[in-house]
Amino acid sequence: MAQPYAPLGTLYAAALMRENGYQVSFFDTMFISDPAEVIQEIDKHQPAFFVLYDDGFNYLTKMCLTNMREAAFKMIGFARQKGCTVIVSSSDSTDHYAEYIEQGADYILIGEAEHTLLELINAVTIGKEDIGSIEGIAFKKNEEVIKTPGRNVIKHLDALPLPAWDIINMEPYKKMWLKSTGYFSMNMGTTRGCPFKCNWCAKPIYGNRYNTRSPENVIKELKLLKEKFQFDHIWFCDDIFGLKPGWVHHFAYLVEQEKLSFKFKIQARADLLLQEDHIKDLARAGCDDVWMGAESGSQKILDAMDKGTTIEQINSATRLLKKNGIKPSFFIQFGYLGETKEDIEKTIEMITRLLPYNIGISVSYPLPGTKFYEKVKADLTKKTNWTDSDELHLMFHNTYKPAFYKQLYRYVHKTYRSHLALDTFMKMLKHPSSVSLYSIKKALSIAYNAPAAFFAKRKLTLLEKA
Numbered sequence: 246m247a248q249p250y251a252p253l254g255t256l257y258a259a260a261l262m263r264e265n266g267y268q269v270s271f272f273d274t275m276f277i278s279d280p281a282e283v284i285q286e287i288d289k290h291q292p293a294f295f296v297l298y299d300d301g302f303n304y305l306t307k308m309c310l311t312n313m314r315e316a317a318f319k320m321i322g323f324a325r326q327k328g329c330t331v332i333v334s335s336s337d338s339t340d341h342y343a344e345y346i347e348q349g350a351d352y353i354l355i356g357e358a359e360h361t362l363l364e365l366i367n368a369v370t371i372g373k374e375d376i377g378s379i380e381g382i383a384f385k386k387n388e389e390v391i392k393t394p395g396r397n398v399i400k401h402l403d404a405l406p407l408p409a410w411d412i413i414n415m416e417p418y419k420k421m422w423l424k425s426t427g428y429f430s431m432n433m434g435t436t437r438g439c440p441f442k443c444n445w446c447a448k449p450i451y452g453n454r455y456n457t458r459s460p461e462n463v464i465k466e467l468k469l470l471k472e473k474f475q476f477d478h479i480w481f482c483d484d485i486f487g488l489k490p491g492w493v494h495h496f497a498y499l500v501e502q503e504k505l506s507f508k509f510k511i512q513a514r515a516d517l518l519l520q521e522d523h524i525k526d527l528a529r530a531g532c533d534d535v536w537m538g539a540e541s542g543s544q545k546i547l548d549a550m551d552k553g554t555t556i557e558q559i560n561s562a563t564r565l566l567k568k569n570g571i572k573p574s575f576f577i578q579f580g581y582l583g584e585t586k587e588d589i590e591k592t593i594e595m596i597t598r599l600l601p602y603n604i605g606i607s608v609s610y611p612l613p614g615t616k617f618y619e620k621v622k623a624d625l626t627k628k629t630n631w632t633d634s635d636e637l638h639l640m641f642h643n644t645y646k647p648a649f650y651k652q653l654y655r656y657v658h659k660t661y662r663s664h665l666a667l668d669t670f671m672k673m674l675k676h677p678s679s680v681s682l683y684s685i686k687k688a689l690s691i692a693y694n695a696p697a698a699f700f701a702k703r704k705l706t707l708l709e710k711a
Contacts, residue, residue, distance in 0.1 A: 247425035256408035295324035299335030447612035486511035518562035542595030543588035572602035659698035666691035
């Protein structure tokens, strides 16, 4: 957790509740090690409502990690013992609302939850009996778990108040960022939802709708954060940044007009990064790094995922980003249903040929509510969730056993770093004037990574045969 981000979804909910006259106290669980630490906060503030509100902008919350679930269950129990009405909003509780109710939660907020939370607390506060008329909740009545019809997502995001940045202590975040990277990064959301149909991607909170804040509204928050926290960098944590035509162009204009100076990273699709004017606008606004859902170097696998992108688009987008001074980074997914040795080799070849700035490797993870989950649920082992996000355990029967994919993760990282080191060395030979201490260290890393890749490959081969 050397690069932590604030629970943005929670801060949005807190801001809306305060705007409507409620007193809000906030307990940040980012840096705690024991869920029991919440007891002292409950005793201090004695709240009528205890709201566990997960960050719907963080993709890790979609994964239903067992350590997060167990921590939530413990905090529900502590709050119930203190007499609080317990309300939970998260991806996991949306998917498994009955389990959370059995653990003692009074109400589960299903999907996008700010307005649901406000309506529910208003109703409970005045003693309204017809709770079942509130859209987007689950609760128990007469020993029966009831789930009400879903609530429509918020279309006009500018109508929401800015997140309640004043209630969070950002110093531990800033200190950890500066120590690990030398700069301070904060997170912001400019959109909600994703209209694309990748069949392994769950969208429990915002769904397939895509709604956008105005560039002016985003600039307003950026100016607030710059004044209050003096950030250096922003992670725009949208599933897809700048999809609305003309949005990025206008945003870049406003950034320049307001003389805002900062770097940022985004997530995007290869097929949305093929217009050079769009890339130039991103660069002009300060975009430093684009994380692309490359996923695989095999077109067969991309098609099986319903990804809607091509290998050539990944190639072209990578070249275009590099040309305009933006770092392309790849999300890579191994172990998708039907993936063969040949598909894996194509992915490794793509990585070592295109040499993205960074890679994030995972194995296919069946998320409830997805087509992919339905395809593999009959083959799921007894284990259906990872304990934490670093576990990388393949949970369904596939071409190779789970141990193979864990070793594949190690091998790909080592061979990727070896190719990066070699590429840096060749650039140093070609352009001696650009040599720096950093580039020398990077080139010399081949002395470690090349042998490490060799031995990782040998172990991978043994696991393949097994």
